[in-house]
Amino acid sequence: MQDQPAKEHAPVLKRVMLKISGEALMGPQGFGLHPPTVERIAREVQSVHSMGVEVCMVIGGGNIFRGLQGSAQGMERTTADYMGMLATVMNALGMQGALESLGLHTRVISAIPMDQVCEPYIRRRAVRHLEKKRIVIFAAGTGNPYFTTDTAATLRASEMSCQAIFKGTKVDGVYDKDPIKYPDAKRYETVTYDEVLSKHLGVMDASAIALARENRLPIIVFSLDAPGGFRSILAGEGTSTRVEG
Template sequence: MSAVPYRRVLVKVSGEALMGPDAFGLHPPTVTRIAADLADARALGVELAVVVGGGNIFRGVQGAAKGLDRATADQLGMLATVMNALALEAAIEAAGTPARTMSAVAMPTVCEPYSRQKALSHLAKGRVVLLAGGTGNPFFTTDTGGALRAAELGCGALLKATNVDGVYSSDPKADPAAVRYERLTHSEAIDRQLGVMDAAAFALARESRMPIIVFSIQEPGAVTAVLRGEGRATLVTA
């Protein structure tokens, strides 16, 4: 534990990361690998909360673009995050680490409703807490939900797990001239309109002075490497 500077962190895992090589849904070997990485991170002694996206199943913005009412589309996206969280919970438990899914959208026959006090209790008992349902409200992304939960749970850092190894000036998959940043401030990320997270998430993290570490979750052991300061990542801080 002495090698890890954080007592508690929140990891934001995108829904797309759970697809693996597939074009849609959950790729079981990828889910198993990410779950094992999260379990290993917990074994370092770090209290671990996880916010899961839903873009591998349904993305609210895309649904609205196809004619759905935006609020309804976002509610469908919230349900997708619950599906992903339950899949990760099962995989983390199979890896030998206790886990609990909590949803901001109440569905008590499926998982626990989210409350800050109960989430803190689970964390103190060594359980990985998977936070689904976003903020429970439409028009807010799971990135914003991650920044909100990280702040209210008193996390030392928000780890943004993506498909690229940091923050770039533009999409490195589409622009070979994209510049990778080693370090940024929250204000710089907002002013430069860097798309790795939405502006509301960066603003909330800035207000709570929450460092954000952006890294790729494509390789095994990525979360533990970042926690030890060994991984390739971009640090966004005050």
């Protein structure tokens, strides 16, 4: 009798938020969108979607324009932040194109209305898209200056009743110091919200961590550079750090 192939574990989570930085889309370039990198990330999302998981996304805009940097260079902060929000819309549209080229139905929903290119944010409509197994990309942050896309991801994840936020980074978890600079850096398996804040671990900004703590929303930090990393973490494998209460 032939051996049966081992079955992959069914995902524990049914609806998740994937938060990635705009810099993740740059690839080896120093600016903008690198199409092969965007396609690779889209395939990661496709592999998770094929498991039956409902996926929503928030993408930063730092590969095009970062509001804080503009503000630091003398630009008025509110204007700089709105420019950063527009950069996230550009990234969302780029990711939508990559996902739809793979046959995935995708909606870009913007906190700043721009009906010609994407939908305005209406919570019940966004939930319905997820129920119909469409991938939803939330763009333009919260629609307000002084809030980062980390906070936007936590807010939308809470509104969509996501079971976890997956923070895709260049390293496979949260470390006590920069593992790229310090070979003896220690990775945490789990860490509390309060430890992230008190030790300044840099998972997300303080507003996002506080919001996640209030809503008991776990944050899983993993490497987006590892092929199949997103899928393996959802299947209960791979290396990551879990931030929770």
